[in-house]
Amino acid sequence: MSADGMNRRAAIRIAGAAGAGTVLAACGSSDSDDTSSSGTGTATTATTAATSESSAASDSSGGDAIAKAADVPVGGGVITDTYVVTQPASGTFKAFSNVCTHQGCKVAEVVDKAIKCPCHQSTFDIATGAPTGGPATKALAETAVKESDGNIVKA
Structure with missing residues (x-):
């Protein structure tokens, strides 16, 4: 050879x-939460596809809609390209970053009143974004939102 x-x-x-x-x-x-890495999670949910169309809609004040209020179930949520929009109680809407605070993966679903990350199984509370399980120790970043003409928009 x-x-x-x-x-x-x-x-x-x-x-x-x-x-x-x-x-x-x-x-x-x-052991540390790293939000600087890019997300690699590839799991999707039916609710993600349902809100992709609504992310381009506009409300009456000219702001971009994050989601349609009708698409966000009470006690659950939907995942958009940027946010997780939840409705912990009827008429109360919350929006959080869809990037897990553990290692930067994108969260994949909202089930059983929890936002779930597929990478390391971190879970977050739908009302506060606070971690409720898994390795994540920091809450998801929250964005203030309101309902306007059937859309969820930044407040």
């Missing part, structure tokens, strides 16, 4: 080991 063949094999082994290390590091646990 030539020296070139050995060098090529060694390079492939090194590249493979480096790639595996990167994958393991991305899935690894962390």
Whole structure:
């Protein structure tokens, strides 16, 4: 076997080991909450698709609608491109960042009065955005919202 063949094999082994290390590091646990990493969560819910269309709508004051109020179930929520919009009690709407505070994954669903992240199973309260389980220790960032003409808009 030539020296070139050995060098090529060694390079492939090194590249493979480096790639595996990167994958393991991305899935690894962390004691600190890191919101600077980009989200890699790919799970979606039916509610995400339902609100994608409403994110382009406008309310009467000219602001962009985050979601349609009718799409946000009482005790649940919907996920848009940027926010998780919830309705913890009838007529009370909340909006939080859809980026998990643990390692920056996008949250994937709102079930059983909890916002859930698929990456490391962190859960957040739909009324406060506070962590209720998993490795996340910081609340989701909240954005003040109100209902206007059937749309949820920034307050």
